Amino acid sequence: MQNTAIVAGFADPVSDAQQTFRKVLKAMSEPGVIVEAASPEALEHLYPSTFAVCQTLLDQQTPLWLSKEFSNPKIQHNLHFHTGMPLARQPLDAQFALAYAGEIATLDDFAKGTAEYPERNCTMILQVQAISASPSTDQNSTTLKLSGPGIKTERQIAIAGLSQAVIRYLSDRPDTFPLGIDFIFTAAQSLVAIPRTTQLEVC
Amino acid sequence: MNAATIRDGYNFAYLDEQTKRMIRRALLKAIAIPGYQVPFGGREMPMPYGWGTGGIQLTAAVIGQDDVLKVIDQGADDTTNAVSIRTFFKDLTGVKTTEKTREATLIQTRHRIPEVPLQADQILIYQVPIPEPLRFIEPSEVETRKMHALEDYGVMHVKLYEDIARYGSIATTYAYPVRVNGRYIMDPSPIPKFDNPKMDRIPALQLFGAGREKRIYAVPPYTEVLSLDFLDHPFEIQRWDETCAICGSDHSFLDEVIMDDQGTRSYICSDTDYCSQRVQQEAVA
Numbered sequence: 001m002q003n004t005a006i007v008a009g010f011a012d013p014v015s016d017a018q019q020t021f022r023k024v025l026k027a028m029s030e031p032g033v034i035v036e037a038a039s040p041e042a043l044e045h046l047y048p049s050t051f052a053v054c055q056t057l058l059d060q061q062t063p064l065w066l067s068k069e070f071s072n073p074k075i076q077h078n079l080h081f082h083t084g085m086p087l088a089r090q091p092l093d094a095q096f097a098l099a100y101a102g103e104i105a106t107l108d109d110f111a112k113g114t115a116e117y118p119e120r121n122c123t124m125i126l127q128v129q130a131i132s133a134s135p136s137t138d139q140n141s142t143t144l145k146l147s148g149p150g151i152k153t154e155r156q157i158a159i160a161g162l163s164q165a166v167i168r169y170l171s172d173r174p175d176t177f178p179l180g181i182d183f184i185f186t187a188a189q190s191l192v193a194i195p196r197t198t199q200l201e202v203c
Numbered sequence: 204m205n206a207a208t209i210r211d212g213y214n215f216a217y218l219d220e221q222t223k224r225m226i227r228r229a230l231l232k233a234i235a236i237p238g239y240q241v242p243f244g245g246r247e248m249p250m251p252y253g254w255g256t257g258g259i260q261l262t263a264a265v266i267g268q269d270d271v272l273k274v275i276d277q278g279a280d281d282t283t284n285a286v287s288i289r290t291f292f293k294d295l296t297g298v299k300t301t302e303k304t305r306e307a308t309l310i311q312t313r314h315r316i317p318e319v320p321l322q323a324d325q326i327l328i329y330q331v332p333i334p335e336p337l338r339f340i341e342p343s344e345v346e347t348r349k350m351h352a353l354e355d356y357g358v359m360h361v362k363l364y365e366d367i368a369r370y371g372s373i374a375t376t377y378a379y380p381v382r383v384n385g386r387y388i389m390d391p392s393p394i395p396k397f398d399n400p401k402m403d404r405i406p407a408l409q410l411f412g413a414g415r416e417k418r419i420y421a422v423p424p425y426t427e428v429l430s431l432d433f434l435d436h437p438f439e440i441q442r443w444d445e446t447c448a449i450c451g452s453d454h455s456f457l458d459e460v461i462m463d464d465q466g467t468r469s470y471i472c473s474d475t476d477y478c479s480q481r482v483q484q485e486a487v488a
Binding site: 013019024025026029059061123149150 | 214221233235241265324349353423
């Protein structure tokens with residue numbers, strides 16, 4: 001079997017996981033707020049921020065689905081070494097999914113929860129090219145106006161690298177609350193979360 | 204890592220890392236579905252159920268070295284429950300603790316919300332005995348789960364109506380049911396209904412932990428929390444004719460204290476920090 005290099009994870013797993021969790025907690029409870037998070041080393045395709053989120057939230061109880069870009073032995077081996085997570089064979093089995101936001105052609109295959117157990121949904125960790133708090137002129141970038149729980153009036157963010165399917169899912173909200181998918185969008189060193197309660201408008 | 208300040212042989216904040224991750228994941232789900240009770244694998248804690256095992260597990264999963272912790276029991280920092288939980292976290296995390304609401308980043312509470320308005324980036328962690336607001340009406344978990352799924356909340360209003368039919372007004376004074384973000388009916392834990400308006404659209408994050416029942420729920424900042432009522436019987440909070448015997452406050456929640464065998468009563472603020480801050484300000488002025 002071919003040897004794959006293991007990169008270093010958190011320097012101080014207890015404290016770093018706690019710090020990263022608080023960032024994710026802030027992001028999830030105040031959608032559209034951009035927070036910083038990073039693991040000291042990263043892999044090709046796997047951002048330091050994404051790697052930090054994985055080390056914070058994944059373990060042997062959380063089946064992870066990997067998209068095509070992330071389905072290589074190097075990433076699988078490293079994530080498994082640092083978190084112990086099993087791989088989900090089908091999107092529907094996944095508690096967490098990892099992909100580039102541009103790769104997602106449909107969100108129909110992922111778990112949305114059930115009326116009685118709405119928490120049994122998939123949390124998508126999607127890598128994007130950039131996240132900014134101010135509207136961007138980049139044509140690849142989508143400016144979103146957010147409102148809902150966690151937001152006083154409204155909040156604007158620009159995300160570069162979303163697929164049409166993701167944009168459509170977020171603005172149309174095909175699954176009625178409390179069902180739905182929660183999103184964590186990661187740029188290289190930062191992240192932003194959009195839970196199912198957030199209403200979006202594409203500007 | 205200031206490991207030297209943590210009691211030997213324990214992980215930071217008592218819980219093992221796998222348990223913390225499980226609780227953290229449940230917390231994120233709870234925030235994404237405001238007011239919905241997420242089941243979690245509650246652990247046995249070194250204290251009996253009813254003493255805040257739910258709240259303490261949430262605090263343990265959330266707390267970090269930079270936090271400043273405040274613990275209150277019925278508003279007071281100096282009661283047994285508050286003192287022992289504060290000492291527990293001092294021993295096992297080494298974090299700074301405070302009695303001042305404004306200085307705290309984390310506030311674990313039993314049955315009160317501080318009088319001083321909470322700020323952004325503060326987290327209020329409630330200890331919850333019975334998280335299911337429908338439980339006293341419908342004892343079956345299978346049924347209450349279905350009622351939440353179908354938004355079948357008529358009985359809750361019937362219960363409040365029965366109060367009106369029997370007493371002429373809504374007699375529920377604590378654990379007064381609320382509706383979160385227009386969807387889930389939630390038990391705000393046994394806080395007096397005096398505190399209910401303090402939950403509505405505040406900048407702070409509110410987390411709820413029920414250890415015995417193994418449920419976590421949450422209210423994100425700026426989220427609507429409405430107390431249930433009727434058009435002709437609007438929601439009202441408690442009021443007192445008396446003022447606090449220590450600081451003279453006429454707009455805080457007052458505890459009744461029996462002074463002698465003849466039943467003489469006195470009233471004092473339940474929020475000890477609020478009361479002492481007012482006394483101090485008075486002294487300066």
